[in-house]
Amino acid sequence: QGGGAGARVSLVAGRDHRPAAAQRDPTLAQNGGNRMQNERLLSLNVTVPPGASAGSQMQFAVPGGQFYSVVIPAGVGPGGSFCVQVPALPASAPPMGLPVSPMPMQPTPPPSTSSPPPPPSPRPRSPYLSPQPPSLPTPSAICAKATEESWTNLRALEPPLWCWEAAAACKKSFVRNETNTNLLKRCIVRADGRCRADSTWHDCPVGSPSPPPSLAFGIPKSGVRVLKGDADTASGNSVLACFRHGEHDNVTIVPGHKEIIIAAQCCGAGGECHRSFNGTCIAGNSMELSGNIDQYTYAQVQEKCNAFGLQMCQQSCANAGCAYNKHPVYTSLPCPSSD
Numbered sequence: 001q002g003g004g005a006g007a008r009v010s011l012v013a014g015r016d017h018r019p020a021a022a023q024r025d026p027t028l029a030q031n032g033g034n035r036m037q038n039e040r041l042l043s044l045n046v047t048v049p050p051g052a053s054a055g056s057q058m059q060f061a062v063p064g065g066q067f068y069s070v071v072i073p074a075g076v077g078p079g080g081s082f083c084v085q086v087p088a089l090p091a092s093a094p095p096m097g098l099p100v101s102p103m104p105m106q107p108t109p110p111p112s113t114s115s116p117p118p119p120p121s122p123r124p125r126s127p128y129l130s131p132q133p134p135s136l137p138t139p140s141a142i143c144a145k146a147t148e149e150s151w152t153n154l155r156a157l158e159p160p161l162w163c164w165e166a167a168a169a170c171k172k173s174f175v176r177n178e179t180n181t182n183l184l185k186r187c188i189v190r191a192d193g194r195c196r197a198d199s200t201w202h203d204c205p206v207g208s209p210s211p212p213p214s215l216a217f218g219i220p221k222s223g224v225r226v227l228k229g230d231a232d233t234a235s236g237n238s239v240l241a242c243f244r245h246g247e248h249d250n251v252t253i254v255p256g257h258k259e260i261i262i263a264a265q266c267c268g269a270g271g272e273c274h275r276s277f278n279g280t281c282i283a284g285n286s287m288e289l290s291g292n293i294d295q296y297t298y299a300q301v302q303e304k305c306n307a308f309g310l311q312m313c314q315q316s317c318a319n320a321g322c323a324y325n326k327h328p329v330y331t332s333l334p335c336p337s338s339d
Contacts, residue, residue, distance in 0.1 A: 041085040046070065050078045062086065142186055143204035146174060152309045154187070163187035163197040165278045168268050169309025170195035181206050217299040217306075219245040223335035224298060224312075226254060229263060230325035231316040235336070238316070240328050242335035243298060252295040254328040259291045263327035265317045266305035273317030277308050281322035291326070298330050 044062070052058055054074045061067045068086055076082050145151075151172045154161040163185075166173045170187045175197055177183040182205045185197040223244045231238035240254050253260040264282040266274045276282060282304060283293040296304070305311055312332035318325060 041087060043083050043085050045081045046084055047081045048072055048076055048078050052078060142184075142202045146184075146186070146204070151186075152307065153184075157307055161278075163195050166195045166309070167278050168272065168274055172309045176206075177201065217302045219243050219249055219298050220334070221245050225331050225333040225335060226262060226328045227316040227331055228257075229259075229316055229327045229329050230318045232318060234315055234331065234333055239336070243330075244335070249299065250297055252297055257328055258326040259286065259328075261291065261293050261295055261327060263293060263322070263324035263329050264296050264301040264304065265313050265320070265324065265329050266301075266308055266310035267313035267315075267317070268310055271314070273313065273315075273320040274308070274310060275317055275320045275322045275324050277310075283322070283324075286323035286327060293324075293327070301330055 044060075046058070046060055048058070052072055054072050054076055057069055057071050059067055059069045066086070068084070070084050073082050149172055151174055152166075152169060153176060154163065154166060154173050155175050155178075163170065163173065163175060166187050170189050173187040173195075174184045175187070177185075182203060183201045184204050185199075185201060187195050188198045190196055223242050225234060225239050226241040226243060227234060227238050228240055240257060241248075243251065252262055254262060261283075263275070263286070266277070266282065268274070274282075281293075282301075283296060286293050302312055312330065314331055314333050316329050316331070
C-alpha cells in the first residue's frame with residue numbers, strides 16, 4: 001500500500017477535536033468519533049510519499065510501536081501533507097512539536113516457490129563420548145613386539161575387558177581406541193601394582209599386531225596328567241588320571257575322588273598360579289557351590305587360560321584359593337611313560 005517507507009510524520013500541538021481525515025471520511029467519523037472524543041488526541045502531519053495518490057491507503061507508525069492506517073484525502077499528492085489525529089502517546093513519548101521518525105511497514109513476502117532449505121548438519125558427537133586422540137602417532141615398535149609375543153586385545157574378548165581387569169595378563173595385553181581402531185594403548189603395571197592403560201597411543205593398523213595363529217586346543221598326543229588339587233608333587237599318588245587324546249577329550253570328572261569335577265587353573269610364564277582371574281574363580285567357588293563348580297574339558301580350560309594371557313600349569317596350584325584343593329586339576333604335564 002502507499003506510504004510505508006517514505007512517510008514522514010511530525011507532531012503538532014492538538015486538542016480534542018475531530019481529525020482532518022474524519023472530516024473527509026464520514027465512515028471514520030461515525031465509527032471512531034465517539035471514542036476519540038473521550039480520549040486526549042494528538043494531531044499528526046503525515047507527508048504523502050512518492051508513488052502514493054489520493055484515495056489510496058497508507059500506513060505509518062509512531063514511537064511506542066503503534067501502527068496506523070489512513071486513506072489519503074482528495075487533493076493531496078506525493079510530497080503533500082495532511083493532518084490526522086491519534087490517541088495521545090504514553091508519557092515516554094517525545095514532547096509535542098518534535099518530529100517523529102516513521103517505522104516503515106514491511107510488506108508480507110509472497111510464498112516461496114523454491115525448494116525448501118536443506119536440513120541442518122547433524123550435531124557432532126561430543127569428544128567425551130567419542131574419545132579421539134589429538135593427533136595420530138607414528139607407527140610404533142610396540143606393534144612388532146605385540147605380534148612377536150602374541151599380546152591379547154582385551155576389547156576383543158567375550159566379555160570385553162579393560163586394562164584394569166587384566167590382572168596377571170597385564171604386561172601382554174592392549175586395548176584399541178573405539179573411535180579409531182588403528183590405535184592401541186598397551187597395558188602396563190604401575191608402581192602401585194595396578195594394571196592400567198599407558199598414556200601413549202600407538203599406530204598399529206587393524207591386523208597388526210596380527211592375531212596369533214589359531215591354536216589347536218585340546219589334549220596333545222602325549223596325553224596330560226590330572227593331579228590332586230592339594231598335591232605338592234606331580235608323581236606317585238598325586239596323579240589321579242592320565243587323559244589321552246581321542247579318549248578323554250570330553251571328560252570333565254574323575255570318578256571316586258572327594259570332589260569329582262576337575263577344577264580349572266592357569267599359570268603365568270614364570271609358573272605363578274591362578275585359580276581365579278580378576279577376582280572371580282575360574283570355575284566358580286567350590287565352597288559356595290557345594291562342590292558343584294562349572295565343568296570344563298581340557299580344551300576349554302586351555303582356551304580360557306589363553307584368553308587371560310596365561311597357560312596351562314605344570315603343577316597343582318595347591319592352596320591357591322576357590323576351595324579347589326579337594327578337586328582334581330588339569331596340568332600340561334605329559335603322561336608318565338609307563339602309562
